[in-house]
Amino acid sequence: MRRKRMINNAVKNGLLALYAIFALFPLFWMVLISFKSDAQMFNTTFFFDPTLENYEAVLLRTDYFKYFFDSVIVSVIAVLISVLAGVPAAYALARYDFKKKEDLAFTILSFRFAPEILVVLPLFMIYQKIGLYDTYFGLIWVYQLITMPLLIWVIRGYFEDISVEIEHAAMVDGYTWWQVFLKRLLPLIKPGLVSASLLAFIFAWNNFTFPLMLSGTKVETITVASLKYIASDTVHYGQMAVAATVSALPAVIFALLIQKHLVRGLSFGAVKG
Amino acid sequence: MAKIELVNITKRFGKFTALDNVNLEIKDNEFFVLFGPAGAGKTTLLNTVAGLVMPEEGVVKFNDEIMNKVDPSHRNVAMVFENYALYPNLTVYENIASPLRSPLYKKDDATIDKEVHRVAQILRIDHLLERLPSQLSNGQKQRVAIGRALVRNPNVFLMDEPIAHLDAKLRHHMRSELKEMQSSFNSTVIYVTHDFLEAVSLGDRIAIINEGKIIQVGTREEVYYTPCNEFVASLVGEPEINLVDGRLIADNGKYYVEVLQKGYMLPLPENSGIIKKLIDSGTTEYHIGFRPNNVKYTFEKKEGLLRGTVYSFESIGNKAVLIAKIGDQFLRMIAPNDLKVKLDQDVYVELPINRATFFNAQTTQFIGTSDEAAIYRLVQEQLSKGVQ
Numbered sequence: 001m002r003r004k005r006m007i008n009n010a011v012k013n014g015l016l017a018l019y020a021i022f023a024l025f026p027l028f029w030m031v032l033i034s035f036k037s038d039a040q041m042f043n044t045t046f047f048f049d050p051t052l053e054n055y056e057a058v059l060l061r062t063d064y065f066k067y068f069f070d071s072v073i074v075s076v077i078a079v080l081i082s083v084l085a086g087v088p089a090a091y092a093l094a095r096y097d098f099k100k101k102e103d104l105a106f107t108i109l110s111f112r113f114a115p116e117i118l119v120v121l122p123l124f125m126i127y128q129k130i131g132l133y134d135t136y137f138g139l140i141w142v143y144q145l146i147t148m149p150l151l152i153w154v155i156r157g158y159f160e161d162i163s164v165e166i167e168h169a170a171m172v173d174g175y176t177w178w179q180v181f182l183k184r185l186l187p188l189i190k191p192g193l194v195s196a197s198l199l200a201f202i203f204a205w206n207n208f209t210f211p212l213m214l215s216g217t218k219v220e221t222i223t224v225a226s227l228k229y230i231a232s233d234t235v236h237y238g239q240m241a242v243a244a245t246v247s248a249l250p251a252v253i254f255a256l257l258i259q260k261h262l263v264r265g266l267s268f269g270a271v272k273g
Numbered sequence: 274m275a276k277i278e279l280v281n282i283t284k285r286f287g288k289f290t291a292l293d294n295v296n297l298e299i300k301d302n303e304f305f306v307l308f309g310p311a312g313a314g315k316t317t318l319l320n321t322v323a324g325l326v327m328p329e330e331g332v333v334k335f336n337d338e339i340m341n342k343v344d345p346s347h348r349n350v351a352m353v354f355e356n357y358a359l360y361p362n363l364t365v366y367e368n369i370a371s372p373l374r375s376p377l378y379k380k381d382d383a384t385i386d387k388e389v390h391r392v393a394q395i396l397r398i399d400h401l402l403e404r405l406p407s408q409l410s411n412g413q414k415q416r417v418a419i420g421r422a423l424v425r426n427p428n429v430f431l432m433d434e435p436i437a438h439l440d441a442k443l444r445h446h447m448r449s450e451l452k453e454m455q456s457s458f459n460s461t462v463i464y465v466t467h468d469f470l471e472a473v474s475l476g477d478r479i480a481i482i483n484e485g486k487i488i489q490v491g492t493r494e495e496v497y498y499t500p501c502n503e504f505v506a507s508l509v510g511e512p513e514i515n516l517v518d519g520r521l522i523a524d525n526g527k528y529y530v531e532v533l534q535k536g537y538m539l540p541l542p543e544n545s546g547i548i549k550k551l552i553d554s555g556t557t558e559y560h561i562g563f564r565p566n567n568v569k570y571t572f573e574k575k576e577g578l579l580r581g582t583v584y585s586f587e588s589i590g591n592k593a594v595l596i597a598k599i600g601d602q603f604l605r606m607i608a609p610n611d612l613k614v615k616l617d618q619d620v621y622v623e624l625p626i627n628r629a630t631f632f633n634a635q636t637t638q639f640i641g642t643s644d645e646a647a648i649y650r651l652v653q654e655q656l657s658k659g660v661q
Contacts, residue, residue, distance in 0.1 A: 163356060163358060165354045165356055165357075165358035166358045166359075166360060168320075168323070168325045168345070168352070168354065168358065169352065169354055169358040169359075169360075169421070170360075170371070171324075171325065171344070171345040171346050172323055172325075172345050172346070172350060172351065172352045172372075173346070173371050173372040173375050173378075173421070174346045174372055174375030174376065174377035174378045175346060175375050175376070175377075176344075176346055176376075177344075179375070179376065184360060187362045188361065188362060
């Protein structure tokens with residue numbers, strides 16, 4: 001019996017380890033080639049002469065940090081605005097009954113249906129006309145299409161799981177509506193808020209189509225800027241790997257910081273009770 | 274510590290009318306029970322008093338002051354919610370302390386600590402203070418919810434079925450505890466229940482509510498002995514009152530009612546006033562109510578008794594309910610627990626016409642009772658003592 005369980009566990013862990021390798025290998029490979037010189041790029045696998053040449057080339061000899069901070073500004077502000085506008089919207093959709101409520105909720109969700117490439121051309125023309133092309137504001141605005149629907153739908157579910165009597169109880173206890181919201185409701189939706197914000201941030205950070213089409217040289221995000229490492233004659237894989245590795249860091253750090261909430265967040269709102 | 278007045282309150286949810294022109298006056302320091310079946314509008318009425326629900330029409334007054342525009346936090350009411358409504362992220366201690374930490378009713382930490390422990394002791398949850406609501410049983414959750422109300426000193430306690438989920442023994446304990454607390458606190462309580470025993474044991478006065486309308490308001494004696502219609506009669510009392518069809522028959526200056534079987538006549542007591550009331554009622558068809566504890570039965574054949582068969586025999590604790598079938602009518606009566614009885618055996622039933630309640634068969638409204646004088650005395654006695 002005990003032996004059987006041990007074998008069982010070994011098989012389980014073995015499979016999980018296999019999957020972990022499968023999932024992590026591309027990342028590992030990316031980090032690996034960021035240390036390879038162009039000369040060794042194609043004729044070595046694991047053993048080569050590590051070099052920091054690529055890092056030097058990308059981080060010091062290009063405007064990499066400008067692109068990086070453009071990305072940070074656009075993504076962070078886009079998520080913040082989504083949180084500020086999305087949480088009240090989610091509350092309204094969860095709590096109040098108004099005409100066409102479900103239609104409105106569905107419309108918000110449907111922003112995620114259309115492929116970005118489909119809407120980006122008309123947006124490009126509009127942006128050109130009204131002067132939003134190549135501005136922070138323009139990108140932050142269009143990023144709401146990516147970040148807001150996700151946030152609203154996740155948070156709405158959380159609000160729906162909180163029984164309205166909890167709000168009533170808090171009001172009767174002597175809290176005003178704002179205090180009820182901040183002190184009693186916010187702690188309850190925090191896991192959802194945190195996980196949805198993280199996902200929204202990753203989506204915004206990784207977005208390529210919108211910054212490619214709707215911004216030029218003044219605002220350049222890292223996803224678009226990474227293309228620069230494809231030269232006319234050759235592709236600098238090492239430099240691209242550096243750009244990708246560094247740009248993956250914010251999401252990884254963000255995720256590690258909020259991991260505690262994230263794990264709970266993805267399971268809490270799902271089941272009623 | 275306030276007189277509560279509801280004037281012409283109407284509340285609709287879409288097309289559904291939850292409260293229909295409700296008028297109530299709840300006296301200062303009164304233990305007022307709202308009693309009715311599920312979906313009657315009891316909770317909506319409570320929410321209206323708390324300010325959680327805005328009535329479409331009507332006025333809510335606390336001590337003659339109109340409260341319609343005052344938000345729930347400023348009404349100074351304490352409420353126990355039927356589904357507990359505990360804050361899941363806070364410990365039992367913090368849940369109970371919540372009102373005392375709010376900006377409006379803020380107290381210092383020492384007072385909070387003292388109050389929370391005092392209340393926890395009464396409710397027997399002092400060993401659970403560090404737990405989260407998810408680690409409690411339903412009964413314990415309910416006591417925490419009561420505790421959150423009891424730490425305060427509000428205008429009125431609003432309790433929505435606060436002890437419905439407790440086990441029988443604890444419910445009994447809490448019932449007396451609540452009653453005692455109310456008299457020592459000098460506070461007004463509005464208490465919602467669908468349990469008849471709770472209603473009569475706790476309420477100074479009881480309001481019976483059905484389909485959004487107040488049917489009758491009165492002391493427990495009034496609603497029990499002089500129910501204003503059949504609905505109240507069948508709601509108040511356990512087991513339920515027996516209602517049988519009856520017809521008034523006059524014969525040689527004497528009056529009888531014919532019940533159940535053709536030719537089975539019960540003489541109406543003379544000089545009781547009921548005869549005049551029945552004649553004045555404008556109908557000769559009645560529904561006559563007999564309380565199960567007044568119905569007598571025997572297993573020996575006797576002249577003048579109704580013959581039926583035993584339909585069921587069910588123990589309800591210290592007594593039992595015997596149901597006899599006569600024709601297609603069922604009669605409930607109280608029997609001792611150790612009664613030896615076989616199903617379908619013959620039983621002879623005597624209907625106590627001297628303790629009968631008469632209702633108009635068409636309108637189901639109360640006409641009178643056959644022992645009016647006795648009941649009148651009883652009710653008067655209650656009234657003269659005053660509502661405590």
